[in-house]
Amino acid sequence: xxxxxxxxxxxxxxxxxxxxxxxxxxxxxxxxxxxxxxxxxxxxxxxxxxxxxxxxxxxxxxxxxxxxxxxxxxxxxxxxxxxxxxxxxxxxxxxxxxxxxxxxxxxxxxxxxxxxxxxxxxxxxxxxxxxxxxxxxxxxxxxxxxxxxxxxxxxxxxxxxxxxxxxxxxxxxxxxxxxxxxxxxxxxxxxxxxxxxxxxxxxxxxxxxxxxxxxxxxxxxxxxxxxxxxxxxxxxxxxxxxxxxxxxxxxxxxxxxxxxxxxxxxxxxxxxxxxxxxxxxxxxxxxxxxxxxxxxxxxxxxxxxxxxxxxxxxxxxxxxxxxxxxxxxxxxxxxxxxxxxxxxxxxxxxxxxxxxxxxxxxxxxxxxxxxxxxxxxxxxxxxxxxxxxxxxxxxxxxxxxxxxxxxxxxxxxxxxxxxxxxxxxxxxxxxxxxxxxxxxxxxxxxxxxxxxxxxxxxxxxxxxxxxxxxxxxxxxxxxxxxxxxxxxxxxxxxxxxxxxxxxxxxxxxxxxxxxxxxxxxxxxxxxxxxxxxxxxxxxxxxxxxxxxxxxxxxxxxxxxxxxxxxxxxxxxxxxxxxxxxxxxxxxxxxxxxxxxxxxxxxxxxxxxxxxxxxxxxxxxxxxxxxxxxxxxxxxxxxxxxxxxxxxxxxxxxxxxxxxxxxxxxxxxxxxxxxxxxxxxxxxxxxxxxxxxxxxxxxxxxxxxxxxxxxxxxx
Numbered sequence: 267x268x269x270x271x272x273x274x275x276x277x278x279x280x281x282x283x284x285x286x287x288x289x290x291x292x293x294x295x296x297x298x299x300x301x302x303x304x305x306x307x308x309x310x311x312x313x314x315x316x317x318x319x320x321x322x323x324x325x326x327x328x329x330x331x332x333x334x335x336x337x338x339x340x341x342x343x344x345x346x347x348x349x350x351x352x353x354x355x356x357x358x359x360x361x362x363x364x365x366x367x368x369x370x371x372x373x374x375x376x377x378x379x380x381x382x383x384x385x386x387x388x389x390x391x392x393x394x395x396x397x398x399x400x401x402x403x404x405x406x407x408x409x410x411x412x413x414x415x416x417x418x419x420x421x422x423x424x425x426x427x428x429x430x431x432x433x434x435x436x437x438x439x440x441x442x443x444x445x446x447x448x449x450x451x452x453x454x455x456x457x458x459x460x461x462x463x464x465x466x467x468x469x470x471x472x473x474x475x476x477x478x479x480x481x482x483x484x485x486x487x488x489x490x491x492x493x494x495x496x497x498x499x500x501x502x503x504x505x506x507x508x509x510x511x512x513x514x515x516x517x518x519x520x521x522x523x524x525x526x527x528x529x530x531x532x533x534x535x536x537x538x539x540x541x542x543x544x545x546x547x548x549x550x551x552x553x554x555x556x557x558x559x560x561x562x563x564x565x566x567x568x569x570x571x572x573x574x575x576x577x578x579x580x581x582x583x584x585x586x587x588x589x590x591x592x593x594x595x596x597x598x599x600x601x602x603x604x605x606x607x608x609x610x611x612x613x614x615x616x617x618x619x620x621x622x623x624x625x626x627x628x629x630x631x632x633x634x635x636x637x638x639x640x641x642x643x644x645x646x647x648x649x650x651x652x653x654x655x656x657x658x659x660x661x662x663x664x665x666x667x668x669x670x671x672x673x674x675x676x677x678x679x680x681x682x683x684x685x686x687x688x689x690x691x692x693x694x695x696x697x698x699x700x701x702x703x704x705x706x707x708x709x710x711x712x713x714x715x716x717x718x719x720x721x722x723x724x725x726x727x728x729x730x731x732x733x734x735x736x737x738x739x740x741x742x743x744x745x746x747x748x749x750x751x752x753x754x755x756x757x758x759x760x761x762x763x764x765x766x767x768x769x770x771x772x773x774x775x776x777x778x779x780x781x782x783x784x785x786x787x788x789x790x791x792x793x794x795x796x797x798x799x800x801x802x803x804x805x806x807x808x809x810x811x812x813x814x815x816x817x818x819x820x821x822x823x824x825x826x827x828x829x830x831x832x833x834x835x836x837x838x839x840x841x842x843x844x845x846x847x848x849x850x851x852x853x854x855x856x857x858x859x860x861x862x863x864x865x866x867x868x869x870x871x872x873x874x875x876x877x878x879x880x881x882x883x884x885x886x887x888x889x890x891x892x893x894x895x896x897x898x899x900x901x902x903x904x905x906x907x908x909x910x911x912x913x914x915x916x917x918x919x920x921x922x923x924x925x926x927x928x929x930x931x932x933x934x935x936x937x938x939x940x941x942x943x944x945x946x947x948x949x950x951x952x953x954x955x956x957x958x959x960x961x962x963x964x965x966x967x968x969x970x971x972x973x974x975x976x977x978x979x980x
Contacts, residue, residue: 285326285334289352293359294321294637297345298366298407300329305413306366312421313637321362321637328372342373342390349391353399360400362614362636363391366413368406368566369557377628384584385557386628388621396623401614403578403636406556406566415572419543420635423577428541431678431708432506433641434740434751435470437544439499441514442476442692445490445523449695453514456549456592458699460511464599466606468646468738468753470680471702472507474498476514476524477690478701492524496533499526504847505831506542508641509602513595516550518563529564534575537568538849543577545613545640547598549591554581554631569633577641578613578634590626597622608642608751616640643740645670647752652737657681657724658762660803660864662839666719669741670750674714676836677741681707681722681757683808684733703735704728704808709834709842723839725864727808728759735759770869771801771861778845781935788886788906789855789875790934795848799832800841801863807832813862817846820856820872853877878906883968887936888961894977901939901961903972908932909965913939915946916958923947923957944978952978 335344375389391398519529597620614636650667683703711720734756778794834842915924962971
């Protein structure tokens with residue numbers, strides 16, 4: 267579909283009479299084809315009612331803009347003319363503009379010439395100089411379905427946010443020092459500077475520096491790759507991170523020559539963030555290029571993922587130099603965290619505030635809604651304490667503090683070991699940087715007023731460094747409308763008393779709804795597996811080599827470190843859970859879990875599960891026990907969905923001698939029905955011999971049954 271000028275409603279009336287009624291007083295507008303208007307309307311309604319400061323909104327169709335301003339202008343110049351009139355109008359209230367459509371629908375402007383020509387949406391709204399007069403964003407919709415998916419995602423992201431630790435986490439990824447330029451240390455140095463100088467200490471920072479991962483020679487077209495780094499990136503995304511920031515070499519389809527992220531490899535299928543939607547910032551070349559009509563950049567594919575992938579993406583439309591890249595990265599993080607705090611501004615305002623009119627900044631653009639709120643908590647804790655402030659291993663300590671909300675709530679606490687300064691000799695270059703300290707405790711707690719407290723325990727596996735660690739706290743109000751974060755530092759560590767305990771953790775398996783699982787059980791592929799770990803000394807989360815929590819796929823032998831997925835139950839320092847990703851398993855789940863307690867005692871346990879279709883009614887493992895029986899027996903069976911179950915007993919000739927009352931079972935799982943007296947429906951004792959029984963299950967109009975044989979012998 268293309269938008270042509272002078273369609274229905276064409277007119278030569280002046281701006282004041284044609285578009286004034288649309289934009290006069292509007293603070294937030296969407297510009298796009300008329301065909302996208304209906305699908306965009308829910309987002310306009312959302313912006314006009316959401317939050318403490320709702321906006322006046324309007325949809326401005328390209329057809330109307332072209333009818334008014336095309337004349338001898340190009341389509342892009344017509345949009346610029348529209349902004350000139352809209353921003354300088356009498357109300358002068360316009361603050362946000364979302365360009366709804368890929369470049370085939372909503373054109374862009376260009377600077378430079380030849381191979382140095384680059385696209386920049388900034389220029390569409392730069393009415394006085396080279397800085398856009400409004401906060402701009404673009405969603406590269408290709409059709410109405412794309413618009414609907416994006417609108418649904420952004421509204422859900424803001425009105426029903428998935429709260430949790432991910433909203434206080436930033437992941438910094440950085441290219442290594444080799445390929446395509448040798449001794450290329452800037453990427454890691456810039457990333458480390460962000461962590462040290464611009465990100466507040468109460469935010470949990472993860473680092474994926476490619477220098478920390480082994481190279482693998484790939485015989486395919488991809489050459490040298492670092493699969494460990496790629497897996498770490500997927501884990502960070504899928505576990506949840508508020509921002510994923512990359513600095514390094516790249517292209518429209520990839521990050522790093524080692525293919526940290528690669529479109530053509532099908533990496534998008536491994537991005538499963540759900541509604542833990544991160545903001546992506548990619549300080550690299552061309553990853554955000556949106557003006558090629560023949561191919562989409564990987565960033566466009568990711569922002570279009572329905573209810574998944576990204577809430578917004580900031581990246582470049584062309585190649586960019588090291589210094590310019592760093593200046594824009596630095597400005598962005600300064601705007602996110604002014605004076606060590608978290609801004610309360612929407613992402614478009616943040617992005618607009620770092621624009622200076624330089625060519626590097628013009629190459630950076632926003633895929634997303636400029637009016638969208640950012641995911642970080644916007645309140646901070648004024649008082650957080652730890653007693654004692656020097657923690658002894660295997661001994662209990664207490665944290666406490668004052669909440670900014672009085673009605674109570676829930677919280678998370680993370681105890682971090684001291685950061686590690688490392689030095690890596692890489693060929694002819696030596697580079698020094700900081701790696702985050704290990705997570706020693708990750709727990710949950712509840713509180714009833716504005717005072718909170720809880721316990722924690724440090725494992726034996728600490729670094730024993732002279733440098734301090736820290737304690738981070740994240741609170742959620744009871745009504746889930748407010749969040750607050752704080753930190754306590756310095757936290758020092760020392761060796762505690764020895765303990766006499768050689769038993770490892772108790773490992774058990776269940777579903778998220780509480781159904782206990784054992785080997786041979788059936789497990790629906792829409793269920794969530796929960797691994798429960800329990801130990802009186804707590805669980806070792808330090809992740810030291812050989813002491814991690816590991817999941818082994820018994821079919822392939824592949825081992826995955828799942829330590830960072832563990833979290834203690836609310837108000838517990840002994841029991842917690844892991845909910846692993848089982849997407850790679852098909853019909854049979856066969857895994858081994860190995861875990862260590864805080865005193866480094868190990869345990870391991872295996873389980874084999876058969877996957878069943880989500881909604882199919884099935885009966886499994888139907889039997890009676892004991893069989894043969896003397897006076898009583900019980901019928902045992904497993905159902906795959908909630909169902910109503912009936913049991914009938916027959917003679918071999920087919921005469922029914924016993925019917926049990928139908929029983930409704932509310933969940934899938936194993937059940938037993940006792941035949942306590944072993945007598946028929948009239949109270950008569952059964953003669954010795956063989957009998958048949960039928961177990962029948964009914965649910966949602968479906969019915970399944972199984973016939974078994976049993977023997978009665980006195």
